Amino acid sequence: MFDVIIAGCGPTGAMLAAELRLHDVRVLVLEKETEPKSFVRVVGLHIRSLELMAMRGLLDRILRHGRQRPAGGFFAAISKPAPQGLDSAHAYLVGIPQPVIERLLEEHAIELGAQVRHGCAVAGFEQDEEGVTVELDGGERLRSRYLVGCDGGRSTVRKLLGVGFPGQPSRTETLMGEMEVGVPQEEIAAKVREISQAHQRFWLRPFGEGVYSVLVPAAGVGDRAEPPTLEDFRQQLRTIAGTDFGVHSPRWMSRFGDATRLAERYRIGRVLLAGDAAHIHPPIGGQGLNLGVQDAFNLGWKLAAQIRGWAPETLLDTYQTERHPVAEDVLDNTRAQTELLSAEPGPQAVRRLLTELMDFDEVNRHLIEKITAIGIRYDFGAGPDLLGHRLRDIEVKQGRLYDLLHRGRGLLLDRTERLSAGRWSDRVDYLADPRADLDDACVLLRPDGHVAWIGDDQRDLDDHLSRWFGKPAD
Numbered sequence: 001m002f003d004v005i006i007a008g009c010g011p012t013g014a015m016l017a018a019e020l021r022l023h024d025v026r027v028l029v030l031e032k033e034t035e036p037k038s039f040v041r042v043v044g045l046h047i048r049s050l051e052l053m054a055m056r057g058l059l060d061r062i063l064r065h066g067r068q069r070p071a072g073g074f075f076a077a078i079s080k081p082a083p084q085g086l087d088s089a090h091a092y093l094v095g096i097p098q099p100v101i102e103r104l105l106e107e108h109a110i111e112l113g114a115q116v117r118h119g120c121a122v123a124g125f126e127q128d129e130e131g132v133t134v135e136l137d138g139g140e141r142l143r144s145r146y147l148v149g150c151d152g153g154r155s156t157v158r159k160l161l162g163v164g165f166p167g168q169p170s171r172t173e174t175l176m177g178e179m180e181v182g183v184p185q186e187e188i189a190a191k192v193r194e195i196s197q198a199h200q201r202f203w204l205r206p207f208g209e210g211v212y213s214v215l216v217p218a219a220g221v222g223d224r225a226e227p228p229t230l231e232d233f234r235q236q237l238r239t240i241a242g243t244d245f246g247v248h249s250p251r252w253m254s255r256f257g258d259a260t261r262l263a264e265r266y267r268i269g270r271v272l273l274a275g276d277a278a279h280i281h282p283p284i285g286g287q288g289l290n291l292g293v294q295d296a297f298n299l300g301w302k303l304a305a306q307i308r309g310w311a312p313e314t315l316l317d318t319y320q321t322e323r324h325p326v327a328e329d330v331l332d333n334t335r336a337q338t339e340l341l342s343a344e345p346g347p348q349a350v351r352r353l354l355t356e357l358m359d360f361d362e363v364n365r366h367l368i369e370k371i372t373a374i375g376i377r378y379d380f381g382a383g384p385d386l387l388g389h390r391l392r393d394i395e396v397k398q399g400r401l402y403d404l405l406h407r408g409r410g411l412l413l414d415r416t417e418r419l420s421a422g423r424w425s426d427r428v429d430y431l432a433d434p435r436a437d438l439d440d441a442c443v444l445l446r447p448d449g450h451v452a453w454i455g456d457d458q459r460d461l462d463d464h465l466s467r468w469f470g471k472p473a474d
């Protein structure tokens with residue numbers, strides 16, 4: 001008997017497993033593949049995800065394997081620098097191959113005690129009042145209290161759960177891969193400069209040792225389960241660029257579409273969905289993996305609280321009420337960005353206009369805060385602007401705030417030195433620091449770093465501690 005079975009050990013499943021283990025939840029992750037992903041595409045970790053990594057002591061590992069880049073230039077690939085003074089101690093982007101971030105997150109989950117079984121696909125399940133019986137493709141049956149589908153865009157769990165996945169199918173597809181080329185670099189660079197002015201979904205970028213990363217629109221929308229062939233790449237390069245650049249010896253080849261869909265519900269009873277299993281959208285702006293990891297961060301402590309028995313009655317429901325609107329917004333911004341990438345004259349004119357508007361600091365800032373997810377504010381009711389936002393990694397007397405959040409517990413940061421979270425000390429840490437770099441007297445942080453309360457009154461604080469952390473231990 002496990003507490004939680006997670007289907008899928010992609011970035012979302014691995015992050016969720018680690019978050020649950022911080023609270024001693026018995027976790028089993030079932031991953032259908034036996035080997036790491038064959039593609040090595042580089043994904044961008046945006047500011048909020050980097051903050052989450054810092055909050056769990058993972059950022060240094062990630063920085064060792066990734067490349068830091070400026071945070072700007074991501075909305076519809078419009079090349080504008082990030083505005084000055086973004087409200088984060090980690091205001092940059094890290095480019096990192098997806099298999100590497102997956103490995104780092106899986107290692108982190110295993111270090112914390114999660115069990116991961118590769119080569120096991122979830123094929124079916126049944127839920128009852130006490131738990132879920134999960135059936136593997138080989139027929140084995142396992143029992144857990146909860147099941148979370150982190151099994152990607154074609155999620156078996158979502159389909160078996162019967163949750164609607166409304167949205168739009170792919171209208172276009174793009175081929176992506178890494179391969180060697182047969183013409184000199186200067187010739188490629190000149191041609192790419194010329195073609196990419198009219199085609200946003202086109203590049204050949206040197207990747208080292210004669211290997212290029214190639215991106216080119218596909219001829220139509222095909223079967224995404226079928227990988228493209230080298231001939232598909234050659235043909236499309238000839239159609240778009242007039243030459244196939246002599247491409248040969250591919251390292252890997254894949255295709256992706258621009259389907260946009262959002263699960264109607266994130267939870268039915270004891271079965272939940274997170275990451276691509278709950279939402280898919282085009283990769284423009286590089287948000288999918290970030291969104292999934294952030295889902296896991298939101299869900300982990302709530303599901304753990306439910307299992308540990310201290311969750312207030314509606315806590316687990318806030319996973320959907322908080323994260324569904326965030327995904328809706330990401331889907332919308334990717335729809336907008338996709339339009340802005342069209343080569344048609346109308347969208348091109350809108351793109352030029354938006355490019356001008358982004359010279360206004362507020363417009364640029366708004367778009368960057370959206371893409372990087374630092375602008376997210378959950379609806380915790382009326383209150384100061386910071387309420388519901390995440391708190392940046394401020395300086396406190398012991399060093400940095402995020403270093404105090406590694407254990408995934410709540411934190412009461414008290415500049416008045418006269419408040420207490422003592423009755424909740426098994427779930428909430430306390431830091432008295434009159435000189436903390438904060439405008440407010442006192443803030444209560446949830447384990448995901450969002451501000452759950454601001455004030456200086458103990459009785460009001462106790463109400464909010466109960467709201468988020470349940471009844472105090474006797």
Ligand SMILES: Cc1cc2nc3c(=O)[nH]c(=O)nc-3n(C[C@H](O)[C@H](O)[C@H](O)COP(=O)(O)OP(=O)(O)OC[C@H]3O[C@@H](n4cnc5c(N)ncnc54)[C@H](O)[C@@H]3O)c2cc1C
Binds near residue numbers: 121
């Ligand atoms: C070209 C491209 C570029 C991208 N660039 C970025 C970027 O820069 N930044 C970004 O944030 N995102 C990016 N993304 C999106 C990102 O790759 C996905 O959003 C991310 O992988 C989702 O993670 P996940 O863990 O939710 O799902 P997945 O990564 O799909 O993982 C799901 C896992 O579940 C396993 N699985 C499936 N079915 C079962 C089953 N029945 N039982 C057990 N296991 C199962 C799969 O093998 C897989 O390991 C990009 C996507 C594409 C296509």
